Amino acid sequence: xxxxxxxxxxxxxxxxxxxxxxxxxxxxxxxxxxxxxxxxxxxxxxxxxxxxxxxxxxxxxxxxxxxxxxxxxxxxxxxxxxxxxxxxxxxxxxxxxxxxxxxxxxxxxxxxxxxxxxxxxxxxxxxxxxxxxxxxxxxxxxxxxxxxxxxxxxxxxxxxxxxxxxxxxxxxxxxxxxxxxxxxxxxxxxxxxxxxxxxxxxxxxxxxxxxxxxxxxxxxxxxxxxxxxxxxxxxxxxxxxxxxxxxxxxxxxxxxxxxxxxxxxxxxxxxxxxxxxxxxxxxxxxxxxxxxxxxxxxxxxxxxxxxxxxxxxxxxxxxxxxxxxxxxxxxxxxxxxxxxxxxxxxxxxxxxxxxxxxxxxxxxxxxxxxxxxxxxxxxxxxxxxxxxxxxxxxxxxxxxxxxxxxxxxxxxxxxxxxxxxxxxxxxxxxxxxxxxxxxxxxxxxxxxxxxxx
Amino acid sequence: xxxxxxxxxxxxxxxxxxxxxxxxxxxxxxxxxxxxxxxxxxxxxxxxxxxxxxxxxxxxxxxxxxxxxxxxxxxxxxxxxxxxxxxxxxxxxxxxxxxxxxxxxxxxxxxxxxxxxxxxxxxxxxxxxxxxxxxxxxxxxxxxxxxxxxxxxxxxxxxxxxxxxxxxxxxxxxxxxxxxxxxxxxxxxxxxxxxxxxxxxxxxxxxxxxxxxxxxxxxxxxxxxxxxxxxxxxxxxxxxxxxxxxxxxxxxxxxxxxxxxxxxxxxxxxxx
Numbered sequence: 001x002x003x004x005x006x007x008x009x010x011x012x013x014x015x016x017x018x019x020x021x022x023x024x025x026x027x028x029x030x031x032x033x034x035x036x037x038x039x040x041x042x043x044x045x046x047x048x049x050x051x052x053x054x055x056x057x058x059x060x061x062x063x064x065x066x067x068x069x070x071x072x073x074x075x076x077x078x079x080x081x082x083x084x085x086x087x088x089x090x091x092x093x094x095x096x097x098x099x100x101x102x103x104x105x106x107x108x109x110x111x112x113x114x115x116x117x118x119x120x121x122x123x124x125x126x127x128x129x130x131x132x133x134x135x136x137x138x139x140x141x142x143x144x145x146x147x148x149x150x151x152x153x154x155x156x157x158x159x160x161x162x163x164x165x166x167x168x169x170x171x172x173x174x175x176x177x178x179x180x181x182x183x184x185x186x187x188x189x190x191x192x193x194x195x196x197x198x199x200x201x202x203x204x205x206x207x208x209x210x211x212x213x214x215x216x217x218x219x220x221x222x223x224x225x226x227x228x229x230x231x232x233x234x235x236x237x238x239x240x241x242x243x244x245x246x247x248x249x250x251x252x253x254x255x256x257x258x259x260x261x262x263x264x265x266x267x268x269x270x271x272x273x274x275x276x277x278x279x280x281x282x283x284x285x286x287x288x289x290x291x292x293x294x295x296x297x298x299x300x301x302x303x304x305x306x307x308x309x310x311x312x313x314x315x316x317x318x319x320x321x322x323x324x325x326x327x328x329x330x331x332x333x334x335x336x337x338x339x340x341x342x343x344x345x346x347x348x349x350x351x352x353x354x355x356x357x358x359x360x361x362x363x364x365x366x367x368x369x370x371x372x373x374x375x376x377x378x379x380x381x382x383x384x385x386x387x388x389x390x391x392x393x394x395x396x397x398x399x400x401x402x403x404x405x406x407x408x409x410x411x412x413x414x415x416x417x418x419x420x421x422x423x424x425x426x427x428x429x430x431x432x433x434x435x436x437x438x439x440x441x442x443x444x445x446x447x448x449x450x451x452x453x
Numbered sequence: 454x455x456x457x458x459x460x461x462x463x464x465x466x467x468x469x470x471x472x473x474x475x476x477x478x479x480x481x482x483x484x485x486x487x488x489x490x491x492x493x494x495x496x497x498x499x500x501x502x503x504x505x506x507x508x509x510x511x512x513x514x515x516x517x518x519x520x521x522x523x524x525x526x527x528x529x530x531x532x533x534x535x536x537x538x539x540x541x542x543x544x545x546x547x548x549x550x551x552x553x554x555x556x557x558x559x560x561x562x563x564x565x566x567x568x569x570x571x572x573x574x575x576x577x578x579x580x581x582x583x584x585x586x587x588x589x590x591x592x593x594x595x596x597x598x599x600x601x602x603x604x605x606x607x608x609x610x611x612x613x614x615x616x617x618x619x620x621x622x623x624x625x626x627x628x629x630x631x632x633x634x635x636x637x638x639x640x641x642x643x644x645x646x647x648x649x650x651x652x653x654x655x656x657x658x659x660x661x662x663x664x665x666x667x668x669x670x671x672x673x674x675x676x677x678x679x680x681x682x683x684x685x686x687x688x689x690x691x692x693x694x695x696x697x698x699x700x701x702x703x704x705x706x707x708x709x710x711x712x713x714x715x716x717x718x719x720x721x722x723x724x725x
Contacts, residue, residue, distance in 0.1 A: 023533045096501045097508070131544035161618070162673050165656030169720035172577075172656075177567050178723045180574030189578055189619050226535055240532045248526045256519040263512035270505035285591070286608055286621035286650045288658040290672045305655060305690060306674045312692035314725040322690040323655055324723055343544075352545075356535060388675060398675050399688045 017223060019247050026243030027250035028227040034257060036116040041258045042109035043211070045265060049102040050204065056092055058084040059200035061156060061193050061283070072278055081156035081196060082282040089277050096276075100269035106151065107274075108265065110297045113144050117338065121371045123358035125228045126342040127351075133221040136214050138339040143211045148295040150203040156196065157280040162288050164195055166305070170327035175318040230358050237357045293385060303384030304330050307405045330381070337374050344370075365424035372420035377413040384409065473521050480518035487511035580620040580649070580718045582698060586611035588624070588647075588708040595707040598641050601626040604664045608650060611710065619718055621650040621658070622698045624708070625680055627667055634683040639699025639711050647698040648684045649718040652676055654691035656720040669695065693721045 003011070017025040027033075060080035066073050070090040078086070088095035117137065120126055126134035149167070153160050164186065171182035186195050226241035235242055244250055273279065294302055304326030313320040346352060348366055362368050384405040391398035491507040499507075588596045588609040601607050607624045614620050630643040640646050648669070652659050657673035662680070668687065669678040676691035678684040684695035696718055701711035 024531055026531060026533050029530065093498050094495045094501075094504050097504045100501065100505075128545060129542040131542045135544065162657045165618075165651070165720075166673065169655040169722075172720050172722035175723045177570045177574075179577045180570040182722075183574050183577045184570065189617050226533065235532055239535055241535050242530055242532050244530055245528050247528075248522070249528055252519060252522045252526060256516055256523055259512045259515040259519060263509045263516060266505045266509040266512060270502050270509070285616045285618055286658045286660075288660040288672050290661070292657075292673055302674070308690060310654075310676075310686060310690050310692040312721075317725050319721065319723050319725045321654075321692060321721060321723070323720065326690070327655075388672070399677075402675065402689070 017246050019245070021246075024245055025223060026226060026241050027246060028229065028243050030230070032116075032119055033227070035112050035119070037254060037257055038261060039109055039112035039116060040215070041254075041261045042105045042112060043215075044258065045105040045262060046102060046109060047208070049098045049105065050208075052098050053088060053095075053102060054204050056084060056088045056095065057081070057154065057200075059154070059193070059196050061196055070278065078282045079156045081154065082277065085155045085157075085277045097266075097269055100272070100274040100276075101265055103274035104265045104268045104272070106148065106295075108261065110144055110148060113141055114297070117141060118371070118375065121338060121341065121367070122361040123228075124345075124355060124364065124367060125358055127355040128346070129225050129354050130221070130228065131342050133218060133225065134342055135339065136218040136221065138335070139214045140211060140218060142335070143207050143214065145297055146202065146207050147211075148297045150199040150207070152295050153196070153199045154203060155275075155277060155280075156283045157277065158283060158287065158289065159280065159292055159294075160283050161285070162292050163294060166294075166302075166327075169323050173321055173323035173327060175324075226356070228356050228358050238355070241356070290388060296382070299382035299385035300334070300378050301327060301331055301381075303381035303387075303405075306387050307381075307384045307402050307409060309406070334374060334378055337370070341367075341370055360427075362420070362424040362427045365421045365428070368424040369417045369421040373413045373417035376416040377409065380405065380409045380412050473525055477518050477521045480514050480521065484511050484514035484518060487514055577717075577722075578619050580714050581611050581614045581617065582620060582622075582710050582713045583611070584710060584712050586710045587703070588612075588622070588700075588710070589615055591615055596624065597707050598645050598702070601645060603628060604662075606662045609647070609708075619651065622647050622714075623650050623659070623662075623669075625662065625669075627681055628664070629667065629681060632682050634685065634694075635681070636683070636697050636699055636715060639697060639701075641700050641702065641708070645700065646680065647700055648678075648680070648695040649698070649714055651695075651719045652691060653686075653693040653695060653719070653721050654689070659695065 014020050058080045062080045063077045064080045064083050066076055066078050066083040066086055068074060068087055068091040070086050073083075073086050085099075089099055090096070092098075120134065120137065149163070153163055168182045168186045171185065172178050174181065185198065186192070227243055229237040229242060231237060232242075244253075268274070293299070305323065308322045308326040308330075311320060311322050311325060345364070345367060349364070359367075361371070384402075387398055387401045387405060390396075391401045394401070487507055487510045491504065491511055494503055494507055589612045590596060590607065590609060593612075593615050595612070596607060596609055601624050603626050605626050609622050609624055610617060610620050624645065624647050627644040627646065631637060631640045631646050635646060648659075650658050650660075652671045652673065654671065654674055654676045657671050659669045659671045659676070659678065661670040661672055662668075663670055667680045669680050669684060670676075671689070671691070674690050676689035677687050678691070678695055679687050683697065686692060686694065693716075696714040696716040698714050699711035701709050703709045
């Protein structure tokens with residue numbers, strides 16, 4: 001009898017990365033790999049909670065009368081999507097916990113992805129032979145931003161109307177066919193179901209498929225290249241990869257990380273009212289309010305829309321506006337910057353060798369400057385998303401807060417970049433502290449079979 | 454990072470520290486017990502605090518059990534030579550010729566998509582205002598000039614299209630008479646004006662009116678418009694005034710549109 005497909009899959013995995021892999025597969029150790037693993041853990045939590053939430057959600061703007069245990073909304077006419085959110089929170093067993101857990105995990109997910117990206121950029125982990133690995137990582141981050149935008153839209157709360165209109169205006173701002181693109185995607189007038197359905201299909205089918213596909217590609221590449229490693233005194237990590245075997249070390253550690261982070265997320269869901277529907281209220285035609293903000297990973301977009309000055313420049317048939325600059329050009333440059341920086345570094349430094357050892361963030365002045373500059377600009381733009389809140393807190397007119405941010409958005413990235421380059425050059429002049437004693441002997445491999453109980 | 458540069462590789466677990474089996478089983482049983490209570494509480498309709506705490510207890514007990522497994526079952530770090538691993542980066546194999554070919558394909562596909570979109574896409578929606586259209590509130594009631602108090606704002610739609618986003622218009626009663634470049638023949642009593650509610654910047658509702666300087670304020674990106682002077686932008690990211698709806702009085706004293714909006718409502722877009 002032929003073996004079952006599941007058994008043969010387990011068999012082939014065992015042969016490639018498991019106990020019988022030869023040479024043995026190695027899995028990285030230390031704190032930073034845990035950060036990228038945390039993103040995978042968060043994705044698992046998001047998948048489980050998302051599947052359960054999807055069963056009760058209704059992607060429709062049609063008005064329905066909500067009846068249930070929410071005193072605030074009982075008997076009121078609400079968009080079906082928002083009504084289903086209230087039903088999940090108030091009437092479904094464990095529904096509120098699922099919603100809070102889903103939102104808490106989404107924060108962990110995005111924090112972990114951004115931290116992993118910054119670490120990859122700062123240490124030069126993107127260099128050959130990991131250029132494609134980095135490209136798939138950028139793809140994962142873009143998919144995550146798509147998750148954040150569509151996820152904010154689905155409850156069809158008060159913010160949804162503004163979110164939709166802003167996304168539409170960014171489409172409109174594209175030259176040549178922007179208006180047509182906006183008309184096709186948004187179907188003209190709100191309240192319309194079309195874009196809610198697009199967001200729904202994207203959030204629960206297309207984006208998860210894209211994320212899983214890219215993640216598998218990312219992990220296969222990480223495994224084949226063997227993890228890059230921090231330099232160490234006993235082993236030359238350029239020629240020898242050091243890590244733990246998949247079984248039992250990596251599997252038990254990942255399981256421990258999963259349960260520990262799930263416990264943290266659950267505790268946070270008890271203490272923090274993550275995204276409770278009652279706090280926001282349903283979508284209302286032609287209404288908006290103060291302190292409207294997108295999910296934080298998109299703060300840099302809305303910050304740009306707030307502090308880039310009013311522009312109206314007409315060149316031929318193309319009209320250049322604030323929205324084109326802040327919604328398309330600046331985000332495009334930031335994403336292109338982190339996606340294409342590895343190629344820029346290869347070209348500028350003429351370095352086509354392979355690298356397996358991770359650098360100190362200040363080892364390469366070009367890299368230190370670029371990473372610092374891009375990060376600072378993204379940070380200032382993100383903070384600029386709060387000009388209205390800052391104006392309220394400080395008691396200063398919002399126009400003056402905006403003007404301050406206009407200066408900061410140019411001055412801070414320039415100053416930070418100069419400081420990082422100067423620090424990197426100073427470090428280069430110091431005697432090296434990271435020389436590797438390549439004559440040290442490689443410790444012999446511990447045989448995992450001897451240790452098994 | 455300096456400390457890790459001098460770090461010794463950790464070896465396998467000490468021989469004397471064999472699997473602490475009773476502890477592991479004990480904590481696993483605790484986790485299972487919490488999970489059972491969690492399931493009962495879940496279907497019993499317990500609140501988020503109880504469910505969250507029970508869930509956290511389950512996960513923490515499982516974490517302690519797994520911690521015993523991690524500290525006692527390590528195989529330890531292993532060195533593996535990098536040579537012989539698949540290590541050619543596909544991106545490095547991309548030559549100038551590939552780039553040119555890929556760029557050409559992208560340009561052709563992009564142009565095809567552009568032409569296809571411009572041929573097939575519906576025209577971008579405009580408002581539904583026309584000469585003579587009656588102004589109604591969201592409830593469908595017609596509006597008279599005296600319904601708008603000093604400093605008041607009323608959102609109105611053309612009759613038959615109440616609640617449609619594009620046609621939303623706000624009626625304002627200014628403190629001082631409107632001035633050019635407002636279209637003055639569309640102003641009633643010198644102080645009752647109407648502008649599109651959609652911001653020309655990013656299409657949000659310009660939902661706030663500041664009586665101090667008679668300015669309209671968009672809460673999304675802080676675009677500010679001078680309501681007395683044709684809703685021209687005075688601060689913030691908008692570069693184009695809000696379209697004005699010229700007003701007239703019908704024979705029964707209710708407000709009607711004297712004409713369509715002076716421009717298409719909503720964000721200005723990327724076409725000159």
